[in-house]
Amino acid sequence: MIELSLIGIGTGNPAHLTLQAAEAIRACDLILIPNKGKGKDDLAALRQEICAQVIADAASGPRIVEFDLPVRDPTIADYTARVDHWHDAIARVWIETIRAQLPAPAAAAKVGFLVWGDPSLYDSTMRIAERLKATQEVSLTVIPGVTSIQALTAAHAIPLNEIGAPFTVTTGRQLRENGWPESTDTLVIMLDGECSFQAIDPTGVSIWWSAYAGMENQISLSGPLAETAEQIIQTRAQARADHGWIMDIYLLRKS
Template identity: 45%
Template sequence: MRKLLVIGIGAGSPEYVTVQAIDALNRARVFFVFDKGEAKSDLVALRQEICERFIENDDYRFVSIDDPMRDPQPHGYKRGVEAWHRARAEKLVERIVSEVADGECGAFLVWGDPSLYDSTLRLIDLVREERRFAFEIEVIPGISSVQALAARHGLILNTIGGSVMVTTGRELAERGWPEAADSIVVMLDRGDGLRAAAREDVEIYWGALLGTPRERLVSGKLTDVIDEIERIRAQEKAASGWIMDIYLLRRSRPD
């Protein structure tokens, strides 16, 4: 039977790769990567660097899968994403069948942890629905960008007895500050969430490209540092076409 490994490889630095992940890397022979174009080719290079560093033998290979174009989502964001996932799953089925022989092990290298804002496990569920072949699945947890952000800023995510919400920039921009949350971790923000949060009296702990040589950290009252953050975001996007950033927001304490 085929086996598929979903390996969390941490938030950017090879130093974040766990011992369990290294063991899994050495069991896999085929690594699947969705090709998202030149703008994110350095993410593929980082995956390759991790493999070269930790895999003992050289009898493995990378298999690139052309990433389907995302629909403009005329019927809503969630329906658009679901359709995109099904298109990706169809391509994935074809490559697993052709590239992973019965008894072999294929793998997906997931940034951060597979349980947090990553679609790999959803795609595998869709592949299972096809029922063209049987396979086992094993998930290896990784150090998430949330953990890395907290460590780099020396933070405890929650206040005493308080709650923490993990959400997206889109949700923050559309719904505003959740009443039940004392602290909010925001991921996948194109900038709308940051600007919406600036209407609140909040502190921010922001990080970009965590664990990489290009890592950037900013903290302070959001209204005081938002211009600096937006300037860094614009510089990084201009340089490479993309940016991975994350931030924690916390209501400012009264003086």
């Protein structure tokens, strides 16, 4: 049996690591770090840095192994089916890597996977781990982490919701295809590679945007959407060119 821990590590700032997460990292026999390819080396490097800060004795600490993530199959037209197929492929890579690194594990070998932000929020790590659980080889533990939403609202020093009011967390694709939900005046938009705020009427809407929220290279812009949108688009494009990758998130609120 393999004890798999999905450890939320916050948004790239080692100071976001909780005591529970640090203890879980130190308790591992093996830590898996995904390599997302050229241009995203920083993501693996940040995970390596977190491990280096937490693990006091590298010689006797957990083995740290990077592995290449498979890519999505562009020939599968249906989005859900394409993602499902991709998750199957990732699960196979996980178990193959674990078996290769722990060919004859002791009872309850501990394997850790460091998850950006929190495993519960727009992250598929738990869904992939469920595939491993189905083999009855793996048990699952989840360690919560600081979310990008928390980092965003902290960066701008704003509350997430207005007094007694609901808010909606959704994706850029949903905003583009379905527009602003009628049930709320506050939206948090994640997983948006296309600046989908361009798809809505900016009248009376304010935006709070952050890239690399919570990290040393954090960029934050805010203001009326009609006045700020173009600045965000240009800043985002430049940041992506400079770093080779970008993670951003924003909050929209109707006045």
